[in-house]
């Protein structure tokens with residue numbers, strides 16, 4: 001039998017001992033200005049500056065020499081065969097000629113240089129083959145890096161219509177596994193290796209927000225609803241290939257009709273806005289939702305009369321998500337996608353029609369071109385450029401699809417300029433949601449400004465709407481007849 | 484019970500003795516004491532030097548027009564972005580229109596390691612329309628920031644602390660925007 005009172009007393013006793021022994025672990029906090037570091041039977045009290053600790057005495061304790069080069073502004077640490085360089089104010093450490101990025105930067109201090117415990121542990125002692133073990137007085141430096149040998153990871157991404165391929169190229173073979181996290185992100189686990197992202201990596205993807213290395217993992221933050229579809233490893237060079245895409249279906253206002261195609265590929269016309277979304281509204285009461293539907297009907301009739309199959313993305317009064325409109329065009333394998341809109345400006349003087357196509361930003365294109373040239377120059381010199389070259393070729397293929405959209409935009413805008421006697425408005429590029437992911441030549445036409453009183457009244461007339469439809473149809477035909 | 488009390492007291496005395504020994508007793512290791520250092524020194528703020536910034540505002544031709552202004556421009560990039568955005572939000576001095584057509588405040592600036600700045604503005608009080616208004620707002624801010632902060636590569640605009648898919652149903656606001664000079668009057 002167990003005596004309840006006795007059990008209670010025993011608990012109190014154990015709690016008291018734990019409390020008192022626990023209190024004995026506090027002395028490290030008694031002196032707020034120093035921390036003790038021990039190594040091989042010797043100890044040193046090292047000054048603290050806020051959350052940072054002087055670095056030189058710790059390196060001296062393990063017998064590592066640290067020299068400051070005034071000209072370079074860097075510290076050079078020599079320990080046996082190992083050479084390590086770091087610069088106050090910079091989140092980088094060079095270990096035996098390899099750059100590693102660090103979580104924070106060391107700072108100049110009265111003793112020369114001070115750094116966070118994490119920096120000392122992970123970025124200085126780790127590469128030299130040591131780790132910090134906490135002890136009551138402070139820390140003991142023991143052999144064996146806390147973090148396994150670093151592996152440098154270079155990331156590259158290629159965005160496709162519906163998915164993104166993310167390639168992590170490793171500088172040595174390491175077991176790596178990817179999985180989705182509960183909060184919708186993706187984590188890549190490295191077996192016995194601490195991944196360091198190549199500081200030169202400049203990732204451009206509309207589906208990948210950021211990559212962060214943390215301990216033995218790389219955390220991938222993705223855009224909303226984007227997740228891991230599948231992944232696999234490749235060798236020579238060692239790579240982790242991740243396929244990312246939409247993982248949750250987007251709720252649509254109306255149950256999506258099964259869009260099936262019978263007959264030749266159609267031209268898909270998208271009357272902008274719809275349902276409760278009226279878009280821009282003129283003083284006359286004419287709204288963008290109804291105007292675009294009206295022009296879409298005239299355009300549809302015009303194109304059908306010229307022998308083309310035509311489909312609309314919405315019916316009168318119906319709303320539709322922007323991404324669904326592009327999806328319909330993709331599912332129908334449309335030969336052309338035209339989204340119709342009418343504009344509005346805070347300046348009532350602004351008028352005219354404009355045609356837009358998707359922008360693949362200049363910088364990304366320039367970078368892809370520069371990277372291609374670099375890879376071509378290095379061709380044969382290294383085998384690990386192959387995967388990057390493939391990615392760049394994919395990117396360039398995407399760019400060529402955009403060139404087709406540009407051609408269509410110019411063909412249509414030329415006819416609109418002639419109709420409206422426009423000189424200064426023209427073809428422009430911008431990342432429009434409805435054009436994102438379209439796999440065919442795709443444009444967005446702004447037929448005019450409802451905020452301009454003269455243009456608004458003209459846009460309200462059936463003759464003008466028909467004239468606009470004819471001009472757009474002629475532009476489309478001209479584009480389709482181009483060799 | 485007496486025996487239990489005895490053991491509790493004994494354990495307490497032993498623990499206290501241990502504590503005292505750890506705290507004040509001679510260490511097993513020789514200790515060398517370095518000079519003590521106080522916490523981080525507080526740097527004295529120096530006023531940022533005045534510099535010319537180029538701000539872009541929509542004009543009556545439907546394009547963005549530059550307005551040059553001399554302002555104290557801090558070197559630190561967060562502060563620099565903040566300064567440029569506040570100047571844009573303050574509006575144009577001449578015949579141009581405001582970039583943001585409501586009284587918006589800049590609530591946050593974040594910058595990631597790839598040079599993308601995220602700026603958070605108070606959300607519009609009522610829905611806006613027109614791709615033109617959306618483009619003027621986006622590139623009035625994005626181009627003004629990127630032209631004055633060359634260390635940055637792209638800008639994502641957040642509203643009311645949230646990433647939004649689009650503002651008027653046209654432009655993609657869910658990802659960072661890069662410099663787009665096509666909307667600047669030449």
Ligand SMILES: [Zn+2]
Nearest residue numbers: 272279341342
């Ligand atoms: Zn619209």
